[in-house]
Amino acid sequence: MTVEDRDLTLLDDAAHAAELPRESDSLDEENTLKKDFVRRVQDALAEDDQETVYALVEPLHPADIADLFELIEVEERPVLAKAINDLMGSEVFAELNDHVRELLVESLPAEAIADIAEQLDTDDAVAMLEDLDERDQQAVLAEMEPEDRAAIESALSYPEESAGRLMSRDFVAVPEHMTVGDLIDFLRDSHELANEFWEVFIVDARHHPVGTCALSWILRTPRAIRLTDVMQRDQTLIPVSMDQEEVALRFQKYALISAAVVDESGRLVGQITVDDVVHIIQEEAGEDVLLLSGAGDGDVNEPIRDSYVSRVRWLVANLLTALLGATIISSFSGAIEKLVALAALSPMVASIGGNAGTQTMAVAVRALATNQLTRANTRRILWRELRVAMLNGGTVATLIGLATALVFASPLLGAVIGAAVLTNIVTAGLAGVLVPVTLDRMGQDPAVASSVFVTMITDSMGFFAFLGLAVASGLVG
Known part of the structure; x- marks a missing residue:
């Protein structure tokens, strides 16, 4: 060339x-x-x-x-x-x-x-x-x-969504009688080991895990030392039936890189590594948010029919619960006819309560998912959220009460709507905790149906409190 x-x-x-x-x-x-x-x-x-x-x-x-x-x-x-x-x-x-x-x-x-x-x-x-x-x-x-x-x-x-589905069967386990030198030779000579691993599991004759050795320990320990003298005996064992969300919490709580998975008899059957758990954390966090909104999987690649089926049922449920609010309004139709301002202001009371309930509910569902809210501290968390609701309610009630009194030139109307808003936000704070906790106690996912019940409670209480106080106060004759 x-x-x-x-x-x-x-x-x-x-x-x-x-x-x-x-x-x-x-x-x-x-x-x-x-x-x-x-x-x-x-x-x-x-x-x-x-x-x-x-x-x-x-x-x-x-x-x-x-x-x-x-x-x-x-x-x-x-x-x-x-x-x-x-x-x-x-x-x-x-x-x-x-x-x-x-x-x-x-x-x-x-x-x-x-x-x-x-x-x-x-x-x-x-x-x-x-x-x-x-x-x-x-x-x-x-x-x-x-x-x-x-x-x-x-x-x-x-x-x-169990540990058994999540675990990998590619792991390294050796008998407890080995020395560090034996283990190093085994790792070098074996050609069918897992491609990636961070620790070696030590097992007894029944294949039960008795300890772990991090690779860094193995490389820095003299060859003659027995594995039982250098291994870490305390380890977090994951049952095969454990839910993947609980697995993720274990990894987060104990700062794990990998963990042994054991069957019902305690035998080592697999391992879970942190890269799998990162995926779970992301998946579960997004799942709870989507369930709260009733949006199904929330995946833009989900077939349209599946998205329709998962979303429409909650919209229908909302429609049915909204009938309760409509019934309450209709029972006060005479009062609304005498004072049109009641019709204009009623949605504000319900809307503010709904937003407050959603805030508290989101906090409660997350706390349940991360084990921050348990049977041991339910009363304390409920009291905490009640105090937050009272502070929020007092602030918003004061602002809306003063604004209503000025706009409609009616101090009594301002006081009525202020009291109704305070009542509804406090109710929302209670419902936002009690509804998810009750569903959780019943063995149901609190993220699935909490929003429907909380919305029903805040809407109904908002309309009832405002219109009922208006009639009881003599604002409308």
């Missing part, structure tokens, strides 16, 4: 490379995919230009490929998956949104799903397979290696 030919080749390569997107060409300063990049991918998909699609997507990180699936239209997602088939590895599937992954899995043959599942950690593989119907699930499991199939079937036997 001549110098000129080589230079031409280099120029051609440079020009070709310039046509391909570098990561900086596809991501903006906030590290999200640029709109024009997504549009170029969609245009190539529309033209069935798979080569261009592949060239555009290939430089992306697996997490950015997963984001791309969320940014394009639903009908384009299977087409994109087909165009970048060999890029659709376990790293991408582990990052996919649940609804997007479910759609893609349904479009893949059982052999392809099995290949991907075998590359994933057990918990990620379970998350991919658990939403399949029984027939498809069994078809995928039949294509897997016996060892991987057994691990996933075991995980699927545990309840959803």
